[in-house]
Amino acid sequence: MNERQTHPATRTVVSTQSETTEIILPNDTNMLGYLLGGRLMHFIDLTAAMAAYRHARTHVVTAAMDHIDFIRPVRLGDLVILKSSVNRAFTSSMEVGVKVWAEDMRSGVVEHVASAYLVFVAVDEQGHARRVPQLMPETADEQRRYEDALRRREHRESESARRKEAKQAVAQARP
Ligand SMILES: CC(C)(COP(=O)(O)OP(=O)(O)OC[C@H]1O[C@@H](n2cnc3c(N)ncnc32)[C@H](O)[C@@H]1OP(=O)(O)O)[C@@H](O)C(=O)NCCC(=O)NCCS
Structure with missing residues (x-):
């Protein structure tokens, strides 16, 4: 951590909001004409990075992506709309939420x-x-996401510690 840097100002959630729209082309799909999961993860990563960048106003790197549920397939020719915003800022890290919709071009x-x-x-x-600026939730929804983000951070940390312990146990058990 660069400790020489002074703590910057607070920012609002609205100031971090970002949006991307993509049209799904043949190169983005599998043989059934459904959007590839990896391609969608790429779109999600980029749209999330925009929100993090707007908050931090410096370089940002992806440290973790939580599990994703693909609720329904996205088809060739659909528009994909992704919206992101920062849920909470910690010391140097930020949790970003991304929600994705598909728009059927015909209907x-x-x-x-x-x-x-x-x-x-x-x-x-x-x-x-x-260090990054702190985030100031302004609405009830933003406040709920802000609080949930802390719970998810604690869960990530405990999962990471559990995986580390399991790895050590396997290493010690080796002859
Ligand atoms: C992310 C990275 C900068 C963290 O560096 P580090 O030396 O481990 O930093 P620290 O241990 O001081 O942790 C810094 C912050 O990162 C967070 N962090 C580190 N690893 C994390 C992980 N796997 N998941 C979630 N948060 C993580 C810490 O919680 C800490 O947050 P805080 O400052 O808000 O409390 C480093 O691991 C890295 O460069 N990873 C590769 C990133 C990358 O290449 N991404 C893909 C391309 S963008």
């Missing part, structure tokens, strides 16, 4: 297809973590 019907939470870390030119 205009818009359906929720996926949601994801990602953690980004603000870094300097050398890749060292650096």
